[in-house]
Amino acid sequence: xxxxxxxxxxxxxxxxxxxxxxxxxxxxxxxxxxxxxxxxxxxxxxxxxxxxxxxxxxxxxxxxxxxxxxxxxxxxxxxxxxxxxxxxxxxxxxxxxxxxxxxxxxxxxxxxxxxxxxxxxxxxxxxxxxxxxxxxxxxxxxxxxxxxxxxxxxxxxxxxxxxxxxxxxxxxxxxxxxxxxxxxxxxxxxxxxxxxxxxxxxxxxxxxxxxxxxxxxxxxxxxxxxxxxxxxxxxxxxxxxxxxxxxxxxxxxxxxxxxxxxxxxxxxxxxxxxxxxxxxxxxxxxxxxxxxxxxxxxxxxxxxxxxxxxxxxxxxxxxxxxxxxxxxxxxxxxxxxxxxxxxxxxxxxx
Amino acid sequence: xxxxxxxxxxxxxxxxxxxxxxxxxxxxxxxxxxxxxxxxxxxxxxxxxxxxxxxxxxxxxxxxxxxxxxxxxxxxxxxxxxxxxxxxxxxxxxxxxxxxxxxxxxxxxxxxxxxxxxxxxxxxxxxxxxxxxxxxxxxxxxxxxxxxxxxxxxxxxxxxxxxxxxxxxxxxxxxxxxxxxxxxxxxxxxxxxxxxxxxxxxxxxxxxxxxxxxxxxxxxxxxxxxxxxxxxxxxxxxxxxxxxxxxxxxxxxxxxxxxxxxxxxxxxxxxxxxxxxxxxxxxxxxxxxxxxxxxxxxxxxxxxxxxxxxxxxxxxxxxxxxxxxxxxxxxxxxxxxxxxxxxxxxxxxx
Numbered sequence: 001x002x003x004x005x006x007x008x009x010x011x012x013x014x015x016x017x018x019x020x021x022x023x024x025x026x027x028x029x030x031x032x033x034x035x036x037x038x039x040x041x042x043x044x045x046x047x048x049x050x051x052x053x054x055x056x057x058x059x060x061x062x063x064x065x066x067x068x069x070x071x072x073x074x075x076x077x078x079x080x081x082x083x084x085x086x087x088x089x090x091x092x093x094x095x096x097x098x099x100x101x102x103x104x105x106x107x108x109x110x111x112x113x114x115x116x117x118x119x120x121x122x123x124x125x126x127x128x129x130x131x132x133x134x135x136x137x138x139x140x141x142x143x144x145x146x147x148x149x150x151x152x153x154x155x156x157x158x159x160x161x162x163x164x165x166x167x168x169x170x171x172x173x174x175x176x177x178x179x180x181x182x183x184x185x186x187x188x189x190x191x192x193x194x195x196x197x198x199x200x201x202x203x204x205x206x207x208x209x210x211x212x213x214x215x216x217x218x219x220x221x222x223x224x225x226x227x228x229x230x231x232x233x234x235x236x237x238x239x240x241x242x243x244x245x246x247x248x249x250x251x252x253x254x255x256x257x258x259x260x261x262x263x264x265x266x267x268x269x270x271x272x273x274x275x276x277x278x279x280x281x282x283x284x285x286x287x288x289x290x291x292x293x294x295x296x297x298x299x300x301x302x303x304x305x306x307x308x309x310x311x312x313x314x315x316x317x318x319x320x321x322x323x324x325x326x327x328x329x330x331x332x333x334x335x336x337x338x339x340x341x342x343x344x345x346x347x348x349x350x
Numbered sequence: 351x352x353x354x355x356x357x358x359x360x361x362x363x364x365x366x367x368x369x370x371x372x373x374x375x376x377x378x379x380x381x382x383x384x385x386x387x388x389x390x391x392x393x394x395x396x397x398x399x400x401x402x403x404x405x406x407x408x409x410x411x412x413x414x415x416x417x418x419x420x421x422x423x424x425x426x427x428x429x430x431x432x433x434x435x436x437x438x439x440x441x442x443x444x445x446x447x448x449x450x451x452x453x454x455x456x457x458x459x460x461x462x463x464x465x466x467x468x469x470x471x472x473x474x475x476x477x478x479x480x481x482x483x484x485x486x487x488x489x490x491x492x493x494x495x496x497x498x499x500x501x502x503x504x505x506x507x508x509x510x511x512x513x514x515x516x517x518x519x520x521x522x523x524x525x526x527x528x529x530x531x532x533x534x535x536x537x538x539x540x541x542x543x544x545x546x547x548x549x550x551x552x553x554x555x556x557x558x559x560x561x562x563x564x565x566x567x568x569x570x571x572x573x574x575x576x577x578x579x580x581x582x583x584x585x586x587x588x589x590x591x592x593x594x595x596x597x598x599x600x601x602x603x604x605x606x607x608x609x610x611x612x613x614x615x616x617x618x619x620x621x622x623x624x625x626x627x628x629x630x631x632x633x634x635x636x637x638x639x640x641x642x643x644x645x646x647x648x649x650x651x652x653x654x655x656x657x658x659x660x661x662x663x664x665x666x667x668x669x670x671x672x673x674x675x676x677x678x679x680x681x682x683x684x685x686x687x688x689x690x691x692x693x694x695x696x697x698x699x700x
Binding site for chain 1: 513516519520523524563564565566567568569570600602603604605607621622623624625626627641643645646648649653657660675
């Protein structure tokens with residue numbers, strides 16, 4: 001840890017309840033394929049997971065967007081599927097096709113997962129975090145993360161990303177006990193994984209529940225609310241001052257119950273969440289983050305500027321973190337990202 | 351039109367504001383591949399669109415689930431892409447791959463669409479409706495439908511179904527005026543199309559906005575609320591007593607504004623909408639319809655029964671139409687559909 005005080009960490013101040021003008025800004029997938037320097041570093045690594053497990057290269061790609069844009073936060077470069085990979089499930093990434101896992105097809109397959117075997121791979125991630133905490137500018141907050149148990153389970157059961165998460169939902173309906181065992185295992189491992197990131201220097205945690213949106217209310221309570229609450233409670237028990245941001249993408253009408261039930265300090269809002277709901281219903285309870293449409297970063301120009309003004313008009317005097325509603329798209333021109341940062345920070349002089 | 355009175359049409363009574371126990375029931379995609387008799391009729395037609403444009407065969411497949419299950423409503427067997435097809439855009443359906451259209455790629459491509467050329471194809475659909483009104487049991491309500499302009503436009507622009515509707519959203523951001531022209535054209539044509547269905551005998555209309563969920567608030571207002579309001583206003587002007595159900599799938603936190611802004615009589619709720627929201631926020635204003643997870647119809651058994659009890663417990667004394675949150679899946683066993691109807695109607699004797 002550096003000797004910096006919380007006062008120069010704008011993201012921490014907002015998560016602590018202090019509105020800031022201009023709002024702090026970082027972008028989901030700010031390190032990635034849209035940056036030529038990322039593509040150059042990526043070419044030095046073997047597979048995508050090799051990059052995630054290489055502390056020098058993973059730290060380098062994490063730092064690239066900070067050097068270029070001076071974002072208020074850096075997010076550890078990694079992937080939510082590091083957890084199943086560390087548990088011994090085969091994970092690979094095919095260019096343009098997304099991840100492939102050897103799917104869990106029956107409850108008996110759960111015995112293939114080895115919670116006691118995760119440490120060597122997790123340690124490499126923790127080393128990346130430690131390097132970053134040393135190399136980042138004092139004012140830049142370091143965010144660690146993991147996938148939420150439900151979302152990670154959907155990949156483990158289907159063997160890939162799925163539009164409707166039908167395989168995991170069917171398993172959960174057919175055999176609740178064995179699906180609960182999988183989710184419980186993911187809770188245990190994710191708590192250790194995030195706790196290790198905090199010990200190594202992460203100052204904020206984000207929990208990505210990218211596939212939370214498809215679940216009916218009772219299933220959402222069971223597979224999103226309860227496991228997330230368990231993660232938050234355990235992590236706050238071990239690290240009382242760690243701020244946690246939840247991102248239950250697509251949760252829509254269940255977002256307020258997510259905020260109330262889980263105990264997160266901040267909630268990241270996808271593009272579909274109305275600004276009025278972020279400002280009125282959610283901001284009463286937590287810091288809100290989001291929710292610019294990533295397509296506007298592909299286009300730039302007047303359409304981007306108009307929407308940024310709408311978002312800032314609704315939220316800039318609140319405890320608010322400017323971000324996208326989903327990750328940066330690979331076809332984003334780096335210049336529009338620079339234009340966005342100027343638009344958001346230009347608020348300062350208004 | 352038969353001489354039946356509204357009194358034996360349970361769907362019409364509920365849409366008129368009268369709670370009924372047991373609630374009326376019909377299921378989205380109740381005519382379809384899960385039924386062996388559908389597959390037999392389908393084999394007699396050439397392409398999928400040939401089936402949609404064949405009044406005898408389209409009426410037959412519409413009637414099949416009514417004969418089997420005695421649903422309270424029949425929905426015209428057709429497809430939302432009949433509208434672009436009738437406008438002259440090439441549409442085809444490939445088995446297992448979904449629809450393919452010759453995409454509209456530039457504003458100049460809009461000139462390929464011929465609003466004055468739709469009549470011959472629409473007339474075949476109207477003939478199906480007229481046959482159905484004659485052949486359906488007196489107590490069965492006939493539902494006509496179309497796709498909402500936004501959803502139909504997403505297919506026309508991308509040339510296929512897309513997970514994020516990026517092509518249409520990009521067009522709308524880049525060139526709002528030409529996208530507005532496309533949506534306006536679809537409004538005009540859809541009003542004529544639905545009005546023709548009512549004149550032929552449709553007693554309720556449903557507007558399917560399957561891809562409403564991806565839009566940020568300002569875009570949702572522009573491309574979902576305004577066109578739907580225009581459709582509802584025009585149709586109520588021509589047919590003052592026609593009930594209209596809207597289905598903005600994925601609208602989530604924007605569902606209440608959809609109900610308030612559009613003037614629909616009923617709102618169909620996808621599986622993600624909490625039962626408490628259907629009962630408290632939405633049912634105050636309109637009849638609610640939904641929202642059983644179609645995966646539970648694949649499984650059946652105790653998981654299905656438990657969720658049906660939850661839904662009926664929350665909604666059965668309200669103005670409520672039992673339905674799915676999305677269409678029946680092709681792998682659904684016909685017996686679980688029969689079991690569902692028994693579960694819902696079993697309420698009668700409780």
